[in-house]
Amino acid sequence: VSGRVAIGTIDSYLIARMTRGFQHVTDATNASRTMLYNLNTGTWDRWLCELFGVPMGALPEIVSSYGVIGNSDAASFLGVTAPIAGIAGDQQAALVGQAGFTPGATKCTYGTGSFLLVHTGDKPAASTRGLLTTVALQHLDGRRDFALEGSVFVTGAAVQWLRDGLGIINSAAEVEALARSVPDAGGVVFVPALTGLGAPDWDPSARGLIIGITRATTKAHIARATLDAIAYEVVDLVELMRAEGGVDLRVLAVDGGAAANDLLCQIQANTLGIPVDRSAQLQTTGLGAAFLAGLGTGVWDSTDELINTRRSSGIFEPGEVSPEGHARWRDAVQRSTNWASN
Structure with missing residues (x-):
């Protein structure tokens, strides 16, 4: 590489464009998702870069998730000169939008898929069963918060189907x-x-399955089974996070478009056996980005102030649920696996 090539993530590209190329940076949350970042040292990993043939000199500087790193150039960015003060990956930004700054704070974003993050504290928690260890936030003083993430491929997409x-x-x-x-x-x-x-089974050859149909089955039962499935997928992730993250999940904060469904939120609370707290702002990724920019420019002095800023649109308390429900779900999941390869 000639030394004139810059390699980075989408945030580093946007910042470079907004600053007329003067800033080549990314934050730790995005860097930790590149497979080039050392979670222990907080720097680019020389061995990984050599393994993948990526020149370290072309990578962006890793900065904190909030704090002014430069200003946009009016000639390059819509005629606007403004401080660039917050950077984060989408799911980490959603955790910030839920004011999840302490160990055990857990959020689930219901979108096309479901994305669950649990804050695990100031040290990375390794997973051996398919969860992803990620940086949740890097503070101005260099301190890092970590999280475990689990991803479900199909949530809102099931309803679309x-x-x-x-x-x-x-x-x-x-x-x-x-x-x-x-x-x-x-x-x-x-x-x-x-x-x-996706997590926790990670089987690309699994295929969709509807089982238990009788002559009495109607489209309403299939609709209800769809919401049950969305909830049980999250239950599988929560149980795994409890085991691998070493944290006590006492409430699940939810957001995303499907969280507007009251019945889904209630089923989720029932199946988890803990309260489900729905954010007043369902698009918490954008809210988290705004929170970070506000921290970076002094609108808020600390994350403690943001905890008091978060608003709820409803708390769903757990009710009764069939004890056989999750076991039947897991049985059906196993029946769906390894199908396409056959």
Whole structure:
């Protein structure tokens, strides 16, 4: 490499464009997702860079997740000169938006998939069963918070399939009313492995499965089974995080478009056996980015102030749930695995 090539993540590209190329930086949350970052030292890892053939001199400087690192150049960025004061990956920003700054703080974003992060403290917690160890936040003084992340491939996408594939709803918003029209799934279990299974099973050859259908099964039961599946996927991740993260999860903060579904939030609380706290701002990734920029420019003096800033739109207390429900779910998951390879 001639030395004129700059290599980075999307945030470093955007910052370089906004500053007319004067700043080539990324923050620790993004750096920790490149497979080139050493979680122990907080720097680029020479061995990994050599393994992947990446010249270290071309990589961006790793900076804190908040604090002014430069100003946008008006000629390059919409005529605006403004401080650039907050940088984070999307899921880490969502954790910030949920004011998750202490060990055990846990958030789940329900989007096309589900993304669960649990704050594990100031030391990285290693996973042996498919969770991802990541930097959750790097503070101005260089201190780093860590998290474990688990990813579910299909959440909102399952509801979209009910709409576009089966045609049993006309819009995603209709799934709640349809699912509420029956008291339960009537013995139906839906494993939405439409693109394989993510954590904790990690099986790209798994395929979707609906089992337990009888002549009494209706589209309402399938809708209800879909919401059950979304909740049980998260239960699998929470149980794994409890075991590997060494933290006590006492409440789950939720956000994302599907979190607007009251029935889903209640099913989630029931299946987890802990309260589910829905953020008043469902798009917490953007909120977290704003929080970081505010910390970086002095709007807030500390993360403690942000904890008091967060607002809830509802807390769903756990109710009764069938003790056999999760076991039946896991049985169905196992039946869905290793299918495409056959």
